[in-house]
Amino acid sequence: MAPLRALNLPILTRQVLQFLAANGILSVEDFLVHDIYTLAARTEHQTNSEVLKQAIAEILSFIDSQHSRWLNGAQLLENLQQTVHVLPTGCEGLDSLLGGGLLEGTLTELVGPSASGKTQICLRAASHIAYHSQAAVMYLDTCNSFSSKRIAQFLNVLAKSSIKSKDQQGNIERAMKGIFHYNVFDVYSMLDLLYQIESSMQTQGKNESSRVRLLIVDSVSSVITPILSGSNLQGHSLMISLGVVLKKLALEYSIAVLITNHIVVDKTGTSKPALGESWKSMPHVRLLLSRDPVSNICDMSLLKHTSMVCDQQASLSLNS
Amino acid sequence: METICLPLAPSHRARLVSAGYRTLDSFNNLSPLDLARDIGVSSEEALDILKVAWRTKAIDGNSPKGANLLAGAKTAWDLLCEEKTMKRIVTFCEDLDVILGGGICRKEVTEVGGVPGIGKTQLGIQLAINVQIPVDLGGLGGQAIYIDTEGSFMVERVCQIAKACIEKLKDIPCTSERKVEECHTKLKVDDFLSNIFYFRACNYTEQIAVINYMDKFIEERDKVKIIIVDSVTFHFRQDFEDLALRTRLLGGMSQKLMRLAEEYDTAVVLMNQVTTKFSGGSFQLALALGESWSHACTNRVVLYWNGDNRFGYIDKSPSLQSASAPFSITTGGICNLERNKRIKMA
Numbered sequence: 001m002a003p004l005r006a007l008n009l010p011i012l013t014r015q016v017l018q019f020l021a022a023n024g025i026l027s028v029e030d031f032l033v034h035d036i037y038t039l040a041a042r043t044e045h046q047t048n049s050e051v052l053k054q055a056i057a058e059i060l061s062f063i064d065s066q067h068s069r070w071l072n073g074a075q076l077l078e079n080l081q082q083t084v085h086v087l088p089t090g091c092e093g094l095d096s097l098l099g100g101g102l103l104e105g106t107l108t109e110l111v112g113p114s115a116s117g118k119t120q121i122c123l124r125a126a127s128h129i130a131y132h133s134q135a136a137v138m139y140l141d142t143c144n145s146f147s148s149k150r151i152a153q154f155l156n157v158l159a160k161s162s163i164k165s166k167d168q169q170g171n172i173e174r175a176m177k178g179i180f181h182y183n184v185f186d187v188y189s190m191l192d193l194l195y196q197i198e199s200s201m202q203t204q205g206k207n208e209s210s211r212v213r214l215l216i217v218d219s220v221s222s223v224i225t226p227i228l229s230g231s232n233l234q235g236h237s238l239m240i241s242l243g244v245v246l247k248k249l250a251l252e253y254s255i256a257v258l259i260t261n262h263i264v265v266d267k268t269g270t271s272k273p274a275l276g277e278s279w280k281s282m283p284h285v286r287l288l289l290s291r292d293p294v295s296n297i298c299d300m301s302l303l304k305h306t307s308m309v310c311d312q313q314a315s316l317s318l319n320s
Numbered sequence: 321m322e323t324i325c326l327p328l329a330p331s332h333r334a335r336l337v338s339a340g341y342r343t344l345d346s347f348n349n350l351s352p353l354d355l356a357r358d359i360g361v362s363s364e365e366a367l368d369i370l371k372v373a374w375r376t377k378a379i380d381g382n383s384p385k386g387a388n389l390l391a392g393a394k395t396a397w398d399l400l401c402e403e404k405t406m407k408r409i410v411t412f413c414e415d416l417d418v419i420l421g422g423g424i425c426r427k428e429v430t431e432v433g434g435v436p437g438i439g440k441t442q443l444g445i446q447l448a449i450n451v452q453i454p455v456d457l458g459g460l461g462g463q464a465i466y467i468d469t470e471g472s473f474m475v476e477r478v479c480q481i482a483k484a485c486i487e488k489l490k491d492i493p494c495t496s497e498r499k500v501e502e503c504h505t506k507l508k509v510d511d512f513l514s515n516i517f518y519f520r521a522c523n524y525t526e527q528i529a530v531i532n533y534m535d536k537f538i539e540e541r542d543k544v545k546i547i548i549v550d551s552v553t554f555h556f557r558q559d560f561e562d563l564a565l566r567t568r569l570l571g572g573m574s575q576k577l578m579r580l581a582e583e584y585d586t587a588v589v590l591m592n593q594v595t596t597k598f599s600g601g602s603f604q605l606a607l608a609l610g611e612s613w614s615h616a617c618t619n620r621v622v623l624y625w626n627g628d629n630r631f632g633y634i635d636k637s638p639s640l641q642s643a644s645a646p647f648s649i650t651t652g653g654i655c656n657l658e659r660n661k662r663i664k665m666a
Contacts (some may be wrong), residue, residue, distance in 0.1 A: 003340040003358065005350075026358050027340025114614030115636035123638065126396075139396075144429055144578045144618045147639035148399035176397035185579040188325050195322075225571035225612055229564055234333075237324055263611050269598070274612065296642065 003027050009055075009062060015048060016055045031059060087213060087256050090128030090158070091121055093314035097302055098285065102129075102256040104213065106306070107247055107282060109220075110260045111273040112289030117298035117318050118260040119145045121289075122218045125258060127154040130175040135213035137179045138197065140190065142222040146181050187223040187238050194245045201253050212255055217246070219260040221274045228275070239275065243282035259283065273303075280304075291318065326372055335359040336369070347373040407460055409451050409546060409587055411443065412488065413654045415645035416632050420621070426545065426587045429578055429616065431552075433592040433607040434623030439630060439649045440591040441472045443623075444548045446654045447589060448516050449478070449485050451546045454507070457492050462545025463515040465537070467530055469554040473518060482512035484652025517544075524555035528569065531576055538584045547580065551591035553608045567612050574616030590617065629657060 003026055004012060023039060025031050036056065043052040071079075088101035095101045102108055102125065110118045123146070126137045139146055155175055159168040184190045201212070220242070227235035250257045262274040273279075273286070280286075286304035291297070298316045302308065322343055323336050339359045341347065347355075347370060356366035394402075408423030417423050424430055424447060432440055448466055453459020466473060486507045517537070521527040531549075538544045552573075560566045581588040597606035607614065607622070614620075620636040626646075633644040646657040 003346055005354075006340075006346055021357065027338075029340065113611060115620070119638050130396075142575070142578075143615055144427070144581060145638045146396075146399070148396045148403055150639040151396045152400055153639075173397060176400060177395045179396035180393045181396060181399060182393050183579075183582050185575045185582075191322065191325055219615065221612070222571070222575065222615060226568050226575060229568055234324070234330065241322060241324065262615055265611055271611070293642075 004031060004059070007059070007062060009058060011051075011055045011058045013051075013055075016052060019043075019046065019052055028063065032063070036060065084254065085213075087125075087129050087133065089121065089125035090154075091124055091316050093300060093316040094121060094287075097287070097300060097312055097314040098305075099308060102214070102258060103285075104254040104256050105251050106284040107250055107257045107259065108285040108287070109273075109283035110258070110287050110289055111263060111303070112260075112291075113263045113271070116289040116291045117316070118289055119147075119218055120150075120298075120318055121316075122216050122258060122260065123147065123150050124154050126179050126214065126216060127151045127175065128158065129214050130178040131155055131158050131171065133213055134174070135178065135211055137214045138212055138216065139179060139181045140184050140193065140215070140217045141181060142184050142190070142217070143219055144183070145218060148176070148181075151176060151179065184223065187227060187242060190217075190223055191238070191242060191245065194242075194249065198245070198249055198253075201249075212253070215246075215249065215255050215257045217257070217259040219262065221260075221262040224275055225262075236278070239279060243279065247282065323373075326376060328369060328372060332359070332361065332365070332369060335361065344373055344377050347377075406585075407458075409447055409460060410453075411446060411647075411654050412450060412485075413645075413647040413656050415656055416647045416654070419632070419634055419640065419643040419645045420619075421640050424546070424587050424589060425619070426585050427581055428618040429574075429581050429588045429590065430619045430621065431590045431592055431607070431617035432621050432623065433594060435594055435605070435625070438623040438625065439647075439654070440623065441470075441550055442477075442649050443654055444550045444589065444591060445473070445478055445481055447546055447587075448548060449482050449512055449653070451587075452512055452515050453485070453489065457489055460545050461543070463517065463541060463543045465517045465519070465534070465544055465547045467519045467521060467527070467547070467549045469521045469527055469549070470551055471520065472550065475513070478513060478516065479509055480651055481653040482509045484650075485512070487652070515543075517541075521555070524569070527552075527555055528573060531573060531580075534576075534580055538580070538586070542584075544584065544586055546587045546589065547577075548589045549577075549591065551593055553591075553593045557593070557608060567610070570609060570613050570616070574613070577616075578618075 004020060005017065007028070020026075020031070023034070023042065025034055039056060040053060043049040043056075046052055084104050086100040086103055088095050098108070110121060112118050122139070126139055129135060130137045152172070155172045159172055182193060184193060197212075197215075224235070224239050224242070227238060229235060246257055246259070249255055261279075263271045264274045265271045273288075283304065284306050286302075288301050288303050290299050292299070296318050298318050300314045300316065302310045302312045304310060323341055324333060326333070328336070336359055341359075350370065352363050352367040352370055355370060356363040359366070361369075406426055408421070408425055410417050410423040411420070432443060434440055444466070448464035451460055451462045451464050453461070455461040486509070489507060490504055519530045521530050534547065556566055556570060577588050577590070580586060593608045594605050595608040596603045607620070617636070618638065619634065619640065622633045622635045624631055624633065629646050630648060631644050631646050634640050634642050647654055648657045
């Protein structure tokens with residue numbers, strides 16, 4: 001949490017801050033975990049005890065006023081039904097598995113071995129959502145796997161299927177101009193970029209027409225793997241802050257976030273999603289992909305979902 | 321931007337975070353003395369920390385903040401227009417080129433794997449030659465970097481393939497008509513050789529060092545259009561007790577190679593060996609270096625034997641269909657299978 005000074009309260013004069021610092025209180029967090037009554041008792045020995053007591057009371061009331069509004073279940077349900085949209089990805093199997101598509105405000109993770117169809121689903125979702133919702137899509141690419149050609153293929157199919165629109169080529173061009181692609185090759189630039197996205201959203205507000213509705217990170221594990229090790233706590237904390245930032249972006253700006261993750265094989269030979277136990281809690285929805293190399297059909301199963309039954313299966317053909 | 325991302329000593333970072341300085345914004349209007357008192361360091365150290373924070377902030381602040389378009393973003397439309405004009409590096413085997421969508425693509429990392437003797441090094445040498453085909457003859461007119469870890473690069477073989485390449489190019493009409501003779505006579509084997517930059521890496525440390533050095537090397541030579549690593553696997557398959565370290569090193573290396581490909585518009589071709597993998601009750605051939613490495617490439621081509629013929633198979637690609645095509649290796653390098661038979665009959 002922020003230092004007390006950052007609260008910018010007029011009552012926080014130099015003497016007050018010095019007194020608090022002498023008691024080991026520097027940040028808001030320190031203040032909150034400190035026993036306020038002991039602190040108040042300590043002020044008795046000071047010359048300016050009245051001012052100090054008043055300062056403590058003011059900080060407390062200021063912090064109290066900062067909490068967000070309580071919402072009850074009924075309000076949350078109303079929110080969900082009225083303002084949260086479901087974004088269809090265009091992959092029938094996936095959409096039926098997820099109850100319609102990607103949900104705004106949630107983090108959906110695709111897990112699978114190499115060439116199992118993760119990037120294909122990402123590209124297809126990007127083109128489908130850019131085409132139908134006329135919204136901006138951010139595509140953070142960490143493994144050079146974005147293919148504009150493939151996007152164009154998907155969009156061509158979409159344009160052909162919707163006969164009523166006249167200006168097919170124009171629609172394709174508009175959709176393609178709504179997909180923003182970034183190359184990111186390490187976790188630091190990834191975090192940087194996410195903060196930039198956040199600050200640009202803040203200034204932009206909720207402008208409905210050109211709003212970002214989908215954020216794709218393909219893949220998260222490529223940037224995390226080089227820094228993650230048992231003895232390196234820094235790497236671990238970077239991974240967690242990446243997850244937190246993604247979740248925060250998703251929730252505060254109601255964006256659907258789609259990320260991909262790799263598979264690792266443990267000592268017993270069973271394969272499991274990469275990045276370990278602490279990452280497991282980050283995505284709201286987790287899907288396991290595998291591809292049959294002969295038929296080119298991608299099988300999906302639901303590993304984790306906050307509101308649906310897990311272990312359901314679906315399949316998807318990867319051919320155009 | 322968070323404090324943990326700043327290039328600071330871990331102890332300083334820990335003190336900053338516990339004193340509440342979690343974000344860069346919390347350094348606003350802060351004097352070094354205040355900071356020194358808050359986190360218990362000398363005021364000189366506090367000043368250094370602040371300098372780092374200010375510098376990082378200045379860099380952040382300079383980046384343009386458009387409505388949607390942040391620094392470094394490109395729309396899919398721009399990328400598509402860019403890709404259409406991008407020339408690919410041909411292999412001289414038309415069948416293989418067809419399934420590759422016209423050849424090896426620049427800005428992408430292509431992994432080539434296969435059993436020993438299938439022709440990985442041959443393909444590597446062929447690509448190092450073909451990238452130099454002059455622009456007048458429909459090529460790229462580039463240069464090649466060859467990072468050799470196994471010691472399998474043979475100069476004699478390069479000469480042979482270069483000679484054959486010059487012969488083949490004589491059949492290709494020159495695009496700028498006024499100097500047909502000139503652009504053919506200009507081709508010399510020596511030039512082909514001098515445009516291949518060869519690095520020999522004798523252990524994995526050297527290999528990583530060479531790849532780190534590439535940035536500087538390519539900046540000085542902007543005609544480099546392909547980087548070939550033959551093979552990426554060799555040093556990482558021996559003497560590695562700490563497998564977690566290996567995964568981290570390989571992960572870091574693959575990110576660097578991808579960045580090189582993207583930043584300098586070069587193709588990156590990585591050769592990989594095969595290993596056996598137990599799956600579904602039987603041992604099967606799979607590419608080496610394990611699961612996490614398998615994500616390190618954009619495209620993957622697996623070379624294999626089918627009877628007496630060599631085949632290439634697209635195993636992974638974001639834009640290409642998985643397909644296979646036969647190829648053959650002759651004195652003159654890689655070529656189509658049919659042509660090979662005709663030569664045999666003659």
